[in-house]
Amino acid sequence: MTSQYNECFRRFAGRMEKGIMIGIVVCAMALTVGEMLIQYAPTRLFLVETERLEGVSRLP
Structure with a gap:
């Protein structure tokens, strides 16, 4: 009984x-x-919400 339990537990x-x-x-x-x-x-504009909310472009 114990060896069967151990085998089942090992597989699981x-x-x-x-x-x-x-x-x-x-x-x-x-x-x-x-x-x-x-x-x-x-x-980035699509995935990161703070990019849209900042209102300042990273590009000059």
Whole structure:
């Protein structure tokens, strides 16, 4: 009984670990892509609310 429980728990823990690792990678990629997107003025105006609210252009 105990060995069956341990095997089931080991499989469950393996799946959870894989899911957590995938989640971390996806979040890191989303953060990187988001940071790259706000480097361009058209997307920055769309994504960053304070750019619109300041009323002062970054370009002279």
